[in-house]
Amino acid sequence: MHRRVALIALVVCALVAGCGSRLTAEQRAALVVPQGGGSGTQEGTTPGEDGAVPGSDGTAGQPGATNPGQPNQQPNPPGSIAGGCQGTGGATDKGVTAGEITIANISDISGPVPGIFQSAQQATKAFVEYFNATQGSVCGRKLKLVSFDSRTDSGGDQQATSQACEQAFALVGSMSAFDQGGGPAASACGIPDLRASTVTAQRQRTPVSFGVASNVVNLVSSAGPDLVKSSFPGSVGAAAYLYLNADASAQNAKSMQKAAEARGIKFVYSQAIDITDVNYAPYVAKLKETGAKIVYWIGSAQYAVRLQQAMRQQGYTPDAFITDPSAYDPQYVRQGGAAVDGTVVYTNGALFEENNAQMALYKQWLGRVAPGAAPSYFGMFAWAAARLFVTTAAKVGPQLTRKAMLDAIRGVHDFTAEGMVAPQDVGGKRTSACMTLVRLKGGAWSRLAPASGYSCGSLIDTGVGG
């Protein structure tokens, strides 16, 4: 019996040593630091309704673990993403004390589609928990998260941003469909706004707002069309673009079609589908009539399912059905079933199915703060935004001010979050030039092209919606 226990111990030690050799410095730090350094969430416990209550604290330190008025005196663990900064800057700006930085996340939680961007808030919360528990502090300051619901409404975004201006130092990982609402308020109070992604042109133009998914409508990477050309060489002479007739979708579709045309893809049909349309069969008949071999779709995944079900019913199977990363989601697969098999998604983030250290951390801590929640594209970028916030704040140092933070963010041009996302020009607000194609096959997503990493191209200015 003792021999068996010893053998198991030996094997476990060998495995840990072997795995440890592949750990990043950040992960090693996570193992070195004792748990509980400010995190209140214990494994196995269910957190409360995160993110739903305006102004609610999404994260709290363990009682007595952190005093907001006192800097955290413990040195950061080796390899901490906050580096070795151990200053005592005190209350240098709104939302900053000697021992704490308050950040806010504003995402759409309630509204016509409840929980539409909850994943962004969950990911930000997961990162804050992870950081406080394993990475020490940012120049003696722990992170504190305040969550707001923008209610899928520009007015909700405006109100939440006004509140956040008073309570928090920065906005981190936010995601709202009608994010134009909070732009003027953010601009007026000068709050650094490091979003998962900016949706509207107005928010993109807001001087203090930066999307970590740094896409802008008029700049499209040539990598996307080039990857499609190399993956489906016989079909690029007959493509079709269908899109949901909604603000962002329509503009993105027009811009992306123009870029694809510039790279030699020929479009035989282009059409908007209104939200109120009931039957998609006439559109499928038109696709058949025009002989389209590749179908691009931009719009919500729910409508992509409807279109593909109509295509399947009419016996029309294009060589590729290509859509945006919102379809790269387990709900899409469950809703669409066999009808959506073969879907190709372009993405500028890492694959959830592949081994990426940062992705593994995201999934691990997401499981802690929201058991059962699936990782998502927007969650991934919200995590990346939170990570960028911490590393940038650490660079700014103890004298953390909103202005200094904004200046530092403007200098971020090739942010990858340790390979979690393709290089993003966050400070320059320019679309990422790199991309990956992912395909759904047999109910599972796998890489289509390139064979590894990302394929990078040049940016094409389409002049649409800039």
Next chain:
Amino acid sequence: MTALLAYTIFGLVTGGAYAVVAGGLVLTYSTSKVFNVGHGAIGMVMAFLYWELAENRGLPQWLALLIVVGGCAPLFGLLVERFVMRRLAGAPVGITLVAGVGVLVGLIGAAQAIWPPQARPVRPFLDQYGVHIGQSFVSGHDLVTLACAVLVAGGLYLLLNRTRTGLAMRACVDAPELAALYGTRPHRLSALSWAIGSALAALGGILLTPVVQLDYVTMTLLVITAYTAALVGRLRSLPWTFVGALGLGLVQSYAVAYLPSSPFWIAFRAAIPALLLFVVLLAMPQSPLRIGGVRGSRGVAVPNAVTTGVGAGLFLGAVVVLALLVDSVVAGQLALALVFGIVLLSMVLLTGYGGVVSLGQFTFVGVGAVTVARLGSSSPVTLLVGALVAAAVGALIALTVLRVSGLYLALATLGFAQLMDKLVLQSPIAFGVRGSLQVPPMVSSPTAQLLLAAGVFALVGAGVLAIRRGRLGRRMIAVKDSSAACATLGMNVRWIRVGVFALSAAIAGLAGGLFAQLRETVAASDFQLFNNLPLLLFAVIAGVTSVSGAALGGLLLMLLPVLQSGFPAFAGAAVVLLGVAAAGLARDPNGLVSWFFRAWSWRRA
């Protein structure tokens, strides 16, 4: 030719789905005189229930269909009739519409609470069967939809025209007392029609689910398209409703096939149901003046000029105190509530005093907002320009739609709102293709915004009361009570109504300007068609006949999303309660504030 055949088939299938939904609407309206705005919501909830039984619990499809369409839906219809609609017999159109909106809002809340968002695929019927016609394929589910449409239309026609029960149903609508003398039981027949109508809503919802997916709002609002079909049959004729539904489906299908895909034509395609609705309403004969009775209802007491002045002063004083006490966020929220209150003041004038129900009032808010945004100045003059533009649009619309009255007029305003949404507000001349504009604020701080909104509310409120006390107000009330008597006395009923409509639109436009500069960014999405429904709901719940009702309604309208967000666990329950309250309060046109006034009168007595 083959392509034409394919588009024809697809159009007929879409039209078939519309026909099932519209058939239920026509049945309930033609037998109870209540236009059920919540019809689509009933279909949506029943479709969720069907998913629960057939997909989640694993019951055979036919059994789940039988349980839902044959059991649950009729039972629900009976309950709605017994506890909501029966009490509304003979009530004005606005009241019956609000009860329907209450059912709609309550059901959406219930569905969100019971079935939180997740993937819910629903299998089509007879998926393994189908027919190839030319290059197109008509699935088994499509054939089932078409067959159901034909059966529903035929069955309802036979029921209403060839059976004693059907004849009695129709007789009860025209003269329930007389029908009762002949031995019919009006309540029982009304309950039967609601049970059948609810079952048809469920059938429509279940047939549409595999096509449009399970969704709270899409399914609920789909029924708006069916309104057009129902109006082709003038809400009475089932054969014409069937023709209208198929025609609408065909036009939509051909539009996809043959219209260009430029931005204008894309918007035009989306506006086809609303355009057809307008065409149908314009083709209708002018509504005759109602004779044989005065329909007056007792409103709340109207204060005299001195009391109004004192009240306005007290109100402003209270707001100043509030502005000093609350933080900037709450001040901003209260300012928004007062802006909504001004919108509701426009409804006090139009609906409370004028008796005209508008389902497009938020569109005038959009017109005012876009005018102020386009002018791009922080001068208060822009507010007046916004109000004038909204008034001009209102007058134009009034001249077009005021030839019909009652429910038709309400539906015409809904059609107008849809047209404006698709063809104007989303076009480059308004908010542009990216959908939003920046507006310079007139005052910088939320506290100043609150004081500005309070000042405008007090002015407009006092103005509305002055109108009510004056000659125009007396004429409005007279026209509302008996337009025939007014016409006999030589009054120009039409111009009074056009004037009231334009004035009401001007107030809404003024509120739109304030809304725009308060928000600093406005988008077409802020003025969507759906926003008109809660507006009417809160106007009536709070009290559409008084200025204080408008203030309370504005506050509730602002608070609802805040509370939904702040207490998500109770959000569904809150909305259900709201629906129940609407259905209950709808009987009292003076709303919640009238309770306060009654209590005050009792205390003084």
